[in-house]
Amino acid sequence: MDFFELLAESLNALTLNKMRTALATLGIVIGIGAVIALISLGQAGQKAVQSQIESLGSNLLTVMPGAATTGGVRGAAGGDTTLTYDDAKAISTSPEITAISNVSPELSRRAQVTAGRNNSNTQVVGVIPSYAAVRNVTMSAGTFITSNNVDSEEKVAVLGPQVVSDLFGDGADPVGQSIRINKQAFRIVGITVSKGGTGFLNQDDIVFVPLTTAQNQLFGVDYVSTISLAAKSADVMTEAENQVVYLLLSRHKIKDPANADFRIFSQADVLGAASQVTGTFSALLSGIAAISLLVGGIGIMNIMLVTVTERTREIGLRKALGAKKKTVIAQFLAESIILTFVGGVIGMILGAGLSLVISHFISLPFTLSFSAIVLAIGVSAGIGIVFGLYPARKAADLSPIEALRYE
Amino acid sequence: MIKVTHLSKIYKMDGVQTVALSDINFEIDKGEYVAIMGPSGSGKSTLMHMLGALDTPTSGKYILDGQEVGNLSDDELAEIRNKKIGFVFQAFNLLPRTSALKNVILPLSYASYPKENREKRATELLTMVGLGDRLHHNSNQLSGGQQQRVAIARALAMDPALLLADEPTGNLATSQSEEIMTIFSDLNKKGHTIIMITHEPLIAKFAKRIITVRDGKIIKDEKNGKHLKIKV
Numbered sequence: 121m122d123f124f125e126l127l128a129e130s131l132n133a134l135t136l137n138k139m140r141t142a143l144a145t146l147g148i149v150i151g152i153g154a155v156i157a158l159i160s161l162g163q164a165g166q167k168a169v170q171s172q173i174e175s176l177g178s179n180l181l182t183v184m185p186g187a188a189t190t191g192g193v194r195g196a197a198g199g200d201t202t203l204t205y206d207d208a209k210a211i212s213t214s215p216e217i218t219a220i221s222n223v224s225p226e227l228s229r230r231a232q233v234t235a236g237r238n239n240s241n242t243q244v245v246g247v248i249p250s251y252a253a254v255r256n257v258t259m260s261a262g263t264f265i266t267s268n269n270v271d272s273e274e275k276v277a278v279l280g281p282q283v284v285s286d287l288f289g290d291g292a293d294p295v296g297q298s299i300r301i302n303k304q305a306f307r308i309v310g311i312t313v314s315k316g317g318t319g320f321l322n323q324d325d326i327v328f329v330p331l332t333t334a335q336n337q338l339f340g341v342d343y344v345s346t347i348s349l350a351a352k353s354a355d356v357m358t359e360a361e362n363q364v365v366y367l368l369l370s371r372h373k374i375k376d377p378a379n380a381d382f383r384i385f386s387q388a389d390v391l392g393a394a395s396q397v398t399g400t401f402s403a404l405l406s407g408i409a410a411i412s413l414l415v416g417g418i419g420i421m422n423i424m425l426v427t428v429t430e431r432t433r434e435i436g437l438r439k440a441l442g443a444k445k446k447t448v449i450a451q452f453l454a455e456s457i458i459l460t461f462v463g464g465v466i467g468m469i470l471g472a473g474l475s476l477v478i479s480h481f482i483s484l485p486f487t488l489s490f491s492a493i494v495l496a497i498g499v500s501a502g503i504g505i506v507f508g509l510y511p512a513r514k515a516a517d518l519s520p521i522e523a524l525r526y527e
Numbered sequence: 528m529i530k531v532t533h534l535s536k537i538y539k540m541d542g543v544q545t546v547a548l549s550d551i552n553f554e555i556d557k558g559e560y561v562a563i564m565g566p567s568g569s570g571k572s573t574l575m576h577m578l579g580a581l582d583t584p585t586s587g588k589y590i591l592d593g594q595e596v597g598n599l600s601d602d603e604l605a606e607i608r609n610k611k612i613g614f615v616f617q618a619f620n621l622l623p624r625t626s627a628l629k630n631v632i633l634p635l636s637y638a639s640y641p642k643e644n645r646e647k648r649a650t651e652l653l654t655m656v657g658l659g660d661r662l663h664h665n666s667n668q669l670s671g672g673q674q675q676r677v678a679i680a681r682a683l684a685m686d687p688a689l690l691l692a693d694e695p696t697g698n699l700a701t702s703q704s705e706e707i708m709t710i711f712s713d714l715n716k717k718g719h720t721i722i723m724i725t726h727e728p729l730i731a732k733f734a735k736r737i738i739t740v741r742d743g744k745i746i747k748d749e750k751n752g753k754h755l756k757i758k759v
Contacts, residue, residue: 121636121637122639125636125642129636132625132629136622136623136624136625137624161708222754235717312623323547389591412662433620434622437620437622438615438637439608440581440608440614440620441607441608441609441633441634441637441681442606442608442610442634442637442638442685443605443609443637444601444602444605444606444637445601445605446602447600447637467706471533519576519581520581520608521581524616524620
């Protein structure tokens, strides 16, 4: 038998029992599809987490007030009220500060926001114009908070897209209309572009107002909750941090840095935590991949063992009619390869389709993992071929009479 | 054409030795039609497996068509089965859901018989056994007798020196049995050498020579009603 005859014989044998072939293919399709879908979804999740962390801003330093100490009892970090707008102004004007390009003092509170009959509890942030540069905010309509807005304590607001859809419905353009924040009317001057994120990380569920308006009219306080700083480049982060620490210590008249009433977090800290998160994610993914490969592999092994063992009599007959052992083995090898190839291609399409649909529904970016495809098809094909060939080889080793009598 | 000398087969299973055949000697000439008879457990099936190169003897010689078969490799035995022996089994053993034509072509494809002639050869043989109008019927669409006729056509595909039938009528009704036996008689008249294993005396009577086996030994060898001397 030459190669093409062998191929024809294998294809013929596969079409003889369509149910058996369909079941074997299904086993391989499910095995490979599941692995590809799971790994692709996992990688999509990993990517989403990474990009959300990156979108928080680059070269970012965050100054937070220290923990309030009341009668010797230390409270939560950030609970104190030691940072002011003047601290921020000093950082941006001091000649000693050379490594900082933008300073953004922020006062952030949750507040009830209403428009007509709709209302929403959302994050209200008092900002100055440099916020947009520090936090990578871009506008989809109108303008961001301006210096004039801040200087004259205007009651204007910039809305995140989530707030727009909560209060005005999807796709509405409410620029020029007004909303009420804690019962005070604010004119909407702009809408930001969506940055994504969910839950506590949702950067779209937010309302920006001028910092002075937030301090004096909305919340009646004279401090800020954080000061965000953009360093001139990633290389001068440490320098920038030292300059700011020095300036704030002297402004707050503190001699020992250990007693500082503020803390500085850099993006490097956040990225460090993020890489721990993504590391855990990768480990989780490897676990999922290993389990799905194992489950898929066992499924393929079972179906191949059963379908080929069932054909021991046929192998005996073929040998009695003059088939050599290597011809029989070659035929079953070809059958296993055809099955795993066809099953692999269908499984790949199914896996990609599944991860496309699921990532659409849970709003993750769609990624197709090339390494998952190689891994899934490689392992499954290996298992399919080994366990298709093993019983065929065993049957071909029997004398034709023993194989023919096999029940 | 067939010469068997001092042929023995001993099975060893779990340390227990079972003597299936001991010291068998006989010769069969070209064109003979021989029935091998005996009750179950007599060793007649083992003898047929030896003659069919499906199994190898423990000791002794088996010469088929001038070739010593006893000590051949697995692949060489496959070639002998393909070119020199045609099998007809009790259970027909056709490939399921496969056309009569493809079943007859199967041994031709294992022999690398010229591709362009395979279908013609298979069609001729199927026509000869009276299935010219059922070439494309699948094996499960045929009656038992028709399936056995496909099996005979398949056995003849490579024009083998020996046609070996193991209880060919064991699974058939009487009328169909007669059809099959008529085909064997016709084939014998055309010069085919046939060995048939059976336990039914009525079927054995179609053969011209009857060898009776019991307890692994030949106890009777009759040709056209005359007793031949049993060689020892």
